[in-house]
Amino acid sequence: MKQSYIIGIDGGGTKTVAAIARLDATIVAQVKAGPSNPNAVGFEQSAKVLLNLVDECCQKVGCKSNSVKKIVIGLAGAGREEDKQQLLKILKNLGGDSFVKKVILETDVRIAFEAAFPDNEAGIAVISGTGSIVMARTANQKFIRAGGWGKTLGDDGSGHAIARDAIREVLKSHEGRMVKTVLTSRLKKSFKLRSVDEIISYAAHHPIASFAPQVIEEATKGDTVAKEILMVHALALAEAVEIVRIKMQQKENIQVVCFGSLLEHRNFYSALVREIIHEMIPGVVIRKQKLSPVYGALLLARKSIN
Amino acid sequence: MKQSYIIGIDGGGTKTVAAIARLDATIVAQVKAGPSNPNAVGFEQSAKVLLNLVDECCQKVGCKSNSVKKIVIGLAGAGREEDKQQLLKILKNLGGDSFVKKVILETDVRIAFEAAFPDNEAGIAVISGTGSIVMARTANQKFIRAGGWGKTLGDDGSGHAIARDAIREVLKSHEGRMVKTVLTSRLKKSFKLRSVDEIISYAAHHPIASFAPQVIEEATKGDTVAKEILMVHALALAEAVEIVRIKMQQKENIQVVCFGSLLEHRNFYSALVREIIHEMIPGVVIRKQKLSPVYGALLLARKSIN
Structure with a gap:
């Protein structure tokens, strides 16, 4: 059976970190890029950085994009519902329907909270x-x-x-x-x-x-x-x-x-x-x-x- | 002898007022326009609004631009020396050397102060x-x-x-x-x-x-x-x-x-x-x-x- 993956991304105003993991959250590879806070770099650039990181993650483990089941992005500057929708729209334009359906967009604070309290x-x-x-x-x-x-x-x-x-x-x-x-x-x-x-x-x-x-x-x-x-x-x-x-x-x-x-x-x-x-x-x-x-x-x- | 004039402009983030006067500051005509604070409308637009108002002042009294001896602009958002120089540069590009030589760029606060204390x-x-x-x-x-x-x-x-x-x-x-x-x-x-x-x-x-x-x-x-x-x-x-x-x-x-x-x-x-x-x-x-x-x-x- 083909291996499935999940991707987590922590995007800030200085740098962005992405990790690809097995479905049980065991990290397989990690990659970095520049800032992706849309308020700092603009929505287009933010979407590009995020999409590139997903591609790089797949390359690192040698998988195709359809092996990635879920992508959670914790993004500084994505707290506003309007901003969130705008970024998702651009991600859809650039990455396609099947890509954006896998994406859950959260704030950087929310994913940090999850790391602090991983067991609910x-x-x-x-x-x-x-x-x-x-x-x-x-x-x-x-x-x-x-x-x-x-x-x-x-x-x-x-x-x-x-x-x-x-x-x-x-x-x-x-x-x-x-x-x-x-x-x-x-x-x-x-x-x-x-x-x-x-x-x-x-x-x-x-x-x-x-x-x-x-x-x-x-x-x-x-x-x-x-x-x-x-x-x-x-x-x-x-x-x-x-x-x-x-x-x-x-x-x-x-x-x-x-x-x-x-x-x-x-x-x-x-x-x-x-x-x-x-x-x-x-x-x-x-x-x-x-x-x-x-x-x-x-x-x-x-x-x-x- | 040809009549000479001076122009005063009060430029803000909401509206801009210009007055043309004789050399003793007796107002002859007054005109209005939209905002000219360069931080609000950009430097190009600010310069255009200011130049248009000077033209309108001249039209109102039927004088040529060389009859205007001095133009004092009190502008919100012109307090920073860098911003001041940038605006003067654009005014020079759009209005020419002889125009910008007549211009004194002050802050809105400075001209209001002058109105409050007109006798030094x-x-x-x-x-x-x-x-x-x-x-x-x-x-x-x-x-x-x-x-x-x-x-x-x-x-x-x-x-x-x-x-x-x-x-x-x-x-x-x-x-x-x-x-x-x-x-x-x-x-x-x-x-x-x-x-x-x-x-x-x-x-x-x-x-x-x-x-x-x-x-x-x-x-x-x-x-x-x-x-x-x-x-x-x-x-x-x-x-x-x-x-x-x-x-x-x-x-x-x-x-x-x-x-x-x-x-x-x-x-x-x-x-x-x-x-x-x-x-x-x-x-x-x-x-x-x-x-x-x-x-x-x-x-x-x-x-x-x-």
Whole structure:
């Protein structure tokens, strides 16, 4: 009998990872490509990257496309229903009917959640990278979210929000509304500014979240301004966890997994977030994230077949 | 002798107004067109709108273009030096060397300031429309600014910031982090949302400042949430006024003019801003804005000739 496969894809604004696996989710091969977030690269380009990766996966294992039974794509920037439909339409145009019928389009957050809680467990995922969101699944498989409001309305606890608040403190200091801060020189170096004023037009046209790790660094060294900013955002994440916990109606043994670029490694901020969640919410158990998001996509693919 | 003219243009994101005047700034004719903010309509279109308006001005008074001695354009979205140079380049391509040599490109804020303080007086302009900024001129003609950080970093006191904070309160209420608020139904009606969640993707792709006047309306009716938001932003504007006053080194008879769509008419917010500035800063005299920004542009044109 011919071997059948499933494919999982984790698509972000920087890179895209695809894995092809047997129907039991045992990975056979893995391939990488550039960004595929449609908000960053456009819908056409996003669809092309995704289709290419599927082709490459098939080539790696030497199978034909009809051996692939399911493709789960977890894509940053696919949260909006309109955007989702538009991308599926383009995938259909480029890949054909039989291809698009196999595709399940999810958000990057959803597949990461699946990797965190692979056995349908109830649990809470706290994510902080450029953006942030808290997502929970109840014992009866209902999803609840808090935060994830985007840049305009403010993703509290996210890299963007931390960077934004740090830059605001630098500008306040520059205008004479606040004492001097070490963040000023960090900011000037970081974005190659001749004057602090230049950050205003820079921020209007470029992403700023890359400044957040430097705020974390300065907090580690003891800077009060940096520490206060991180405290505010750690509290916001903990508040979001508490709000979903209340809705989950669960009081003990609440499994929490922290991920995203700011939380997945040990640093001042990720430690602070974990500490505050522990203090604020009794009954919480913070676990490590063991599986990769692309594996979460494969798990979803496997579930959708069974 | 042939009559000579000057032209003043006030270009925004909604409309553009041009006035042609004699060299003493006596307006002879006025014409209108659509938006010319290059960030909103693109640089090519912005340049075309501006050139057309100059042509129309000349037609209105039946003069040739060489009778126009100076053109001052106060343009929203021309604050960045790079953007300014790019627009001037396109104006040169489309209008020619002799045309662009007459052009002085300023921000919309600068010409409004000139209209507020036409006689080179020291003074402070407090502006709150979609964005906000506080601009001051010292007795020895130095300009000082506070705020005006743009949407990403937050224009405290602006329509965008007020709308953003109000939407955040609605989302908090929706997530169960805050009590119910009347702003929720206002928001749903205002942006034709079926569910509150829809505001997240809406805000990521559309301007939201149009919600600010409704926050002001609800504050007028007594809503506590709306009142608190306005209080925070009125305080931020007053703080910006205080910071420029300190830098101006002036302690009494400080002339302040409030303008922009949120402040130029009498409403709950504009009254609050005036009241707090009065209370916080002794020695302030709040005046009415009497002249239009386009007239401010003409005054700058006149000054540049003399």
